[in-house]
Each structure stands twice: as structure tokens, then as C-alpha cells.
Amino acid sequence: MTQSATGPATTEASGPAVELRAVHKWYGGFHALRGVDLTVARGERIVICGPSGSGKSTLIRCINQLERHQAGAVTVNGREATADPKALQAIRRAAGMVFQSFNLFPHLTVLQNCTLAPVQTGLATRAEADALAMSYLERVRIAEQALKHPAQLSGGQQQRVAIARALCMRPSIMLFDEPTSALDPEMVKEVLDTMIALASDGMTMLAVTHEMGFARRVADRVIFMDEGQIVESAPPGEFFEHPRHARTQAFLGQLLH
Amino acid sequence: MTDAAVLPPRPAARSTRLVRGLFGSPLNVLLTLLVAWAVWSLAAPLLRWAVFDAVVLPANPAACRDVSGACWSFVAAKSGQILFGIYPIEERWRPMLVCAVLLALLGWSLRPAAWRPSLAIVWVVALPGVLMLMFGGFGGLSFVATTMWGGLPVTLILTVTAIGGAFPLAMLLALGRRSWLPAIRTLCVLFIELTRALPLLSILFIASIMLPLLLPEALLPDKFFRALIALLLFAAAYLAEVIRGGLQAMPRGQYEAAEALGLGYWRTQRHVILPQAIAIVIPSLTSTIIVMIKNTSLVMVVGLFDLISSGRAALADPEWSSPALETYAFIAAIYFALCFGFGRFAQALESRSKDSS
Ligand SMILES: Nc1ncnc2c1ncn2[C@@H]1O[C@H](COP(=O)(O)OP(=O)(O)O)[C@@H](O)[C@H]1O
Ligand SMILES: [Mg+2]
Numbered sequence: 001m002t003q004s005a006t007g008p009a010t011t012e013a014s015g016p017a018v019e020l021r022a023v024h025k026w027y028g029g030f031h032a033l034r035g036v037d038l039t040v041a042r043g044e045r046i047v048i049c050g051p052s053g054s055g056k057s058t059l060i061r062c063i064n065q066l067e068r069h070q071a072g073a074v075t076v077n078g079r080e081a082t083a084d085p086k087a088l089q090a091i092r093r094a095a096g097m098v099f100q101s102f103n104l105f106p107h108l109t110v111l112q113n114c115t116l117a118p119v120q121t122g123l124a125t126r127a128e129a130d131a132l133a134m135s136y137l138e139r140v141r142i143a144e145q146a147l148k149h150p151a152q153l154s155g156g157q158q159q160r161v162a163i164a165r166a167l168c169m170r171p172s173i174m175l176f177d178e179p180t181s182a183l184d185p186e187m188v189k190e191v192l193d194t195m196i197a198l199a200s201d202g203m204t205m206l207a208v209t210h211e212m213g214f215a216r217r218v219a220d221r222v223i224f225m226d227e228g229q230i231v232e233s234a235p236p237g238e239f240f241e242h243p244r245h246a247r248t249q250a251f252l253g254q255l256l257h
Numbered sequence: 258m259t260d261a262a263v264l265p266p267r268p269a270a271r272s273t274r275l276v277r278g279l280f281g282s283p284l285n286v287l288l289t290l291l292v293a294w295a296v297w298s299l300a301a302p303l304l305r306w307a308v309f310d311a312v313v314l315p316a317n318p319a320a321c322r323d324v325s326g327a328c329w330s331f332v333a334a335k336s337g338q339i340l341f342g343i344y345p346i347e348e349r350w351r352p353m354l355v356c357a358v359l360l361a362l363l364g365w366s367l368r369p370a371a372w373r374p375s376l377a378i379v380w381v382v383a384l385p386g387v388l389m390l391m392f393g394g395f396g397g398l399s400f401v402a403t404t405m406w407g408g409l410p411v412t413l414i415l416t417v418t419a420i421g422g423a424f425p426l427a428m429l430l431a432l433g434r435r436s437w438l439p440a441i442r443t444l445c446v447l448f449i450e451l452t453r454a455l456p457l458l459s460i461l462f463i464a465s466i467m468l469p470l471l472l473p474e475a476l477l478p479d480k481f482f483r484a485l486i487a488l489l490l491f492a493a494a495y496l497a498e499v500i501r502g503g504l505q506a507m508p509r510g511q512y513e514a515a516e517a518l519g520l521g522y523w524r525t526q527r528h529v530i531l532p533q534a535i536a537i538v539i540p541s542l543t544s545t546i547i548v549m550i551k552n553t554s555l556v557m558v559v560g561l562f563d564l565i566s567s568g569r570a571a572l573a574d575p576e577w578s579s580p581a582l583e584t585y586a587f588i589a590a591i592y593f594a595l596c597f598g599f600g601r602f603a604q605a606l607e608s609r610s611k612d613s614s
Contacts, residue, residue, distance in 0.1 A: 043281065063435065064517055066513055066517060068515060089519055089521075090520070092516070092517060092519040093519050095517075096517075097514075097517040099510060099513070099514065099517075101510055103511060103513060104512070105511065105513035105515075105529055105533075106531050107533050107536065107610070116518075116520070116529075117515075117518035117519060117520055120520055120524045120528060121518075121519050121524075122539055165518070166517075166518070169518060169519060193346070201432035
């Protein structure tokens with residue numbers, strides 16, 4: 001809970017962090033989300049898994065509105081996502097996002113990657129942003145690389161920078177979309193360790209990942225998605241030991257073999 | 258002993274490689290001799306004409322009478338007229354100052370250390386200042402109409418203003434062509450495609466001959482500025498397409514990352530997309546800009562005196578035996594310096610952006 005002291009979330013600390021009500025999303029004629037309901041409490045850590053194409057990315061991208069839903073309601077930090085640019089701005093500020101392919105800005109240094117958005121959105125002066133960025137880079141243990149460009153770093157280092165970059169906007173919620181899937185096996189651990197540290201600071205987290213060790217250790221709830229729907233949602237112990245749905249059982253069976 | 262086996266083979270010395278390249282095989286020997294002969298048979302007469310048999314001083318018509326080489330005396334005598342056209346001689350310090358200021362500012366602006374927002378302000382102040390000095394008509398300076406302007410200052414003002422103005426316009430057009438607003442997209446496509454479909458000459462003629470028929474006198478800008486705007490719009494259409502090529506190469510993840518960080522459209526373009534997109538297309542931007550520098554010489558067809566036309570005017574002097582080759586060589590050297598200088602600058606810029614990614 002130490003995190004909430006630095007985040008902007010404290011003002012609306014009462015309601016849930018994220019609330020999805022009957023959310024539908026179509027890509028053209030393709031029904032990618034079919035009525036998703038999900039409530040994420042503050043400080044809750046959620047791991048989302050499911051087969052490829054089941055709508056996990058779409059779900060997480062609807063939360064920060066990189067994809068607009070067409071029916072239902074998405075509420076983040078008590079703010080409903082509407083066409084209003086102010087609401088959109090508030091939601092994007094509240095929710096930081098880490099991508100599978102890092103998406104760092106290659107023409108900027110590590111430090112500039114971290115300070116661009118805080119300075120440009122008026123969140124901090126340049127000096128404040130520099131100090132903040134260095135402290136977060138310290139936290140993901142990469143401060144000594146601050147003046148390098150992303151291309152000079154390994155994949156694991158780049159992903160840690162991407163986490164620091166998102167944290168520099170002082171989000172109260174962090175969204176991860178398969179953050180370790182693009183990494184070589186020996187780099188997965190350093191990124192997961194960073195995420196575990198973040199979780200132990202009390203950050204609200206939604207992570208799409210198939211790292212089941214991480215899910216067991218960190219998640220309050222594991223969600224299984226299939227064909228655009230949440231099929232099962234349970235604490236990790238129950239989820240892994242006694243999956244109720246046949247589709248979950250089949251999926252977990254595949255993961256283990 | 259085993260160490261030697263794992264060391265990479267050392268590259269041969271440069272001189273060894275050179276000798277091997279030139280004389281390594283019978284064919285190489287033959288080619289080397291052929292090329293050497295060709296170079297010599299071209300360079301020797303040229304050198305004889307341009308240097309050994311040439312005359313530079315005294316700068317009067319008599320000096321060139323019995324000379325078989327180049328008559329640089331003419332260029333020396335007429336350099337003022339070639340460089341500054343028919344601008345009144347007693348006021349010539351004004352175009353001289355204008356050229357000096359523009360060249361100094363250009364040189365200054367090419368250094369990466371100078372690239373801050375204040376540089377744009379310097380230019381925005383300098384350009385009207387330069388124009389005011391050319392015009393005069395205040396503070397005791399006599400008024401000189403644009404019809405009297407000529408030579409290097411015209412070329413420089415046209416180049417700097419047309420390309421300097423075209424570049425930001427081109428960025429907007431390139432972004433507009435990819436806009437999700439149909440009206441903006443259509444407008445940009447129409448402008449770009451229409452402008453590219455017309456030859457520059459016809460655009461210049463439209464600006465100088467057709468516009469006066471269509472617009473009332475009071476609304477009509479000076480011929481010089483009509484040509485300037487025509488050049489600017491023409492360059493913008495071409496630069497926009499080059500920049501759009503860079504925009505198309507940008508991965509979607511860059512937009513998404515910026516969006517997720519809460520950067521709006523313009524900040525995303527300004528800080529994330531355009532710097533990368535433009536860096537990708539520096540080579541084709543450079544070619545386009547160099548073509549546009551040389552295109553400014555086409556304004557002579559609408560009666561403006563750029564470097565080439567003022568050179569031609571100087572050649573009309575009956576006292577001299579019209580040494581056209583020398584005059585055009587002199588003008589070519591100036592264009593070469595401008596374009597080559599810009600090319601080198603672009604090269605430095607490119608290696609700089611490669612270093613950082
Ligand atoms: N931008 C898009 N346009 C069209 N279809 C899409 C788009 N993004 C995702 N989809 C489709 O929506 C479905 C869900 O995709 P996604 O949410 O990425 O799945 P997951 O992350 O679980 O693999 C997939 O069938 C995918 O092909
Ligand atoms: Mg996905």
C-alpha cells in the first residue's frame with residue numbers, strides 16, 4: 001500500500017480500480033469480446049490466460065481504450081470511458097501499459113523514453129521528471145544504462161525500461177500484455193522479478209501471461225478466457241488444482257505438456 | 258601457436274590492397290591503363306584552358322583579346338553584376354549584407370548544437386529583416402523594387418524561404434494524407450496530386466501570368482512573391498510524399514506506446530513519429546531538396562533575375578567577347594557549393610541518426 005501514497009489514485013480510493021460491465025468488441029464482423037464482466041479491486045493482482053486469439057489482448061486494450069468497445073461500460077478509477085477526450089486522458093494516465101514487444105522509442109535514450117510523457121503532459125517539470133525517472137530506473141535496476149539507446153540493451157533490459165517508462169506516469173493500475181513472450185528464456189526471470197517487486201508494493205495489476213509460476217506466486221485471481229468470454233475466474237490454488245470447466249482443464253493440460 | 262589460429266585474419270595494408278586492385282590481374286592492368294588514358298586526355302586540355310592558358314587580371318576586355326584559355330577577367334570584372342544583378346550599384350552593400358547574413362545563418366543552423374526552438378525564432382526574425390533590407394524605403398534607404406533584384410540574393414532568398422516554408426507544410430500534408438478525417442485527407446491528396454501532376458514551369462506561369470487575370474490588383478502579391486509561393490507549394494507536394502514514405506514505415510507499436518502514455522495526436526507526431534519517420538527518409542529528402550534548390554533557377558522564365566539570368570544579362574556587354582563558358586562555370590561553382598554543402602550536411606545528419614539507433 002506504499003505505492004498508493006505516490007500514485008494519483010488516492011483521491012478516489014473507494015471504488016474498484018477497474019470495472020467492466022457487459023463489454024462487447026467487434027473487429028469488423030468478428031466478435032472479439034462477447035459480454036465481459038470484470039471487477040478489479042484496488043491492489044488486486046489478476047493474471048489472464050487463455051488460448052491464442054481468445055481476446056486477452058483485446059480485453060486489456062479496452063481497459064486503457066487503445067481499442068474502443070462498442071457496447072457495455074468500461075470504468076477505470078471511477079471514470080467511465082466515453083468519447084470525451086478528458087475521460088480518455090484520465091484513464092490513460094491512471095493505467096500504465098507494458099507491451100509484448102516493448103515498444104520503446106528507439107530514437108530516444110532510456111532516460112528520455114521515461115521523461116517524454118511526464119514532461120509533455122505537464123505532469124512534471126524536466127528536473128522532476130529526470131529525478132523520478134532515475135528513481136524508477138533504479139527500481140528496475142537499470143539506472144546505469146540511462147543514457148544508452150534501447151537498441152544497445154538486451155530484450156530483458158528493454159522490457160524493464162518499458163516498465164519504468166510506464167511507472168513514470170505514476171499510474172495506479174498496470175496492464176501487462178504478455179510481457180515475457182518476446183524474451184529469450186534466460187531473460188524472463190529478470191522481468192518477472194521486476195513485476196513481483198511491483199506487486200509487493202501494492203500496485204493493482206492485470207497481466208496477460210502464461211508464466212504459471214508467476215501466477216501462483218503473485219495473482220489474487222487467475223482468469224481464463226476463451227472465444228471472447230471469461231470462462232473461469234478463481235484464486236490460483238483453486239484455479240490450478242480444481243479447474244471447473246472442461247475448457248480450462250484442456251488448456252491447463254496443454255500448458256503442462 | 259594455437260592462438261594464431263583463432264585470431265581473425267588481418268586485413269591487408271591499404272596500399273597493398275590498392276596495388277592489388279589496380280594491377281592484380283591482366284584485366285585490371287588493362288582497365289587501369291584505359292581509365293588513366295581517358296582521365297589524362299580529358300583533364301589535360303581542361304587544365305590548360307582553365308589554369309595554364311587562362312587570364313584573370315587585369316579585369317578589362319583587352320586582357321582577353323589574344324588568350325586561348327579561359328577569360329576569368331570577365332568574371333572578375335562582372336562578378337558584381339552576376340552576383341547582384343541590376344540592383345543599384347551604390348546600394349550594392351545591401352544585397353551583399355543579405356547574402357552574408359543568409360550564408361552565415363545557414364552555416365550556423367547546420368550545426369546540431371544550434372537546433373533548439375530559438376533557432377526557428379532567429380529565422381522568423383531574420384527573413385523579414387533580410388527582405389526589408391532588400392526593399393529599403395525606410396530610415397534613409399532608397400526603395401528598390403523586386404524587379405531590380407537579381408543574382409545570388411534572389412537565389413538564396415528563394416531557396417531558403419521556399420524550402421524552409423515547404424518543409425513544415427510538407428509534414429502537415431503528409432500527416433493530413435493519413436488523417437482519419439475524410440475532408441482533410443481528400444484535401445491533402447488533391448493538393449499533392451494536382452501539384453505533382455503539373456510541371457513547375459506551368460505552375461510558375463500560372464502564378465505570374467494567370468493570377469493577374471483572375472485576381473484584382475489590390476489582392477495581387479508582387480511577382481517575386483508569386484514565384485516564391487509557387488516554388489514553396491511545389492516543393493511541399495514532393496517533400497510531403499517523401500515524408501509520407503517514412504510515416505508508412507513506422508510500426509504501429511510506436512503509436513500505441515505513445516497513446517498508452519497519454520500523449521495526444523500532435524505530441525505523438527512531434528516527439529515520437531516524425532523524428533523517426535524523417536530520419537528514415539533522409540537520403541530521398543536530400544535529393545528532393547537539392548532538386549528544389551536548382552529549381553529556383555526556373556524563375557527566370559517569368560522574368561525574375563536569379564543567378565543564371567543575371568549571368569546571361571552580364572554576357573550581353575558588347576565590349577567583351579561573351580565568354581559564356583567562364584560565366585556559367587562560375588555560376589555552376591556557386592550552385593555546386595550550395596548543393597554539395599547541403600548534401601554533406603544531410604550525410605552527417607544521417608550518420609548521426611544511425612549512431613543513436
Ligand atoms: N485489429 C484487429 N483487427 C481485426 N481483428 C483483430 C484485431 N485485433 C485482434 N483481432 C482478432 O481478435 C481476436 C482476439 O485477438 P486478441 O485479443 O489479440 O487475442 P489474444 O491476445 O488472446 O491472442 C483474434 O481472433 C484476432 O485475430
Ligand atoms: Mg495477445
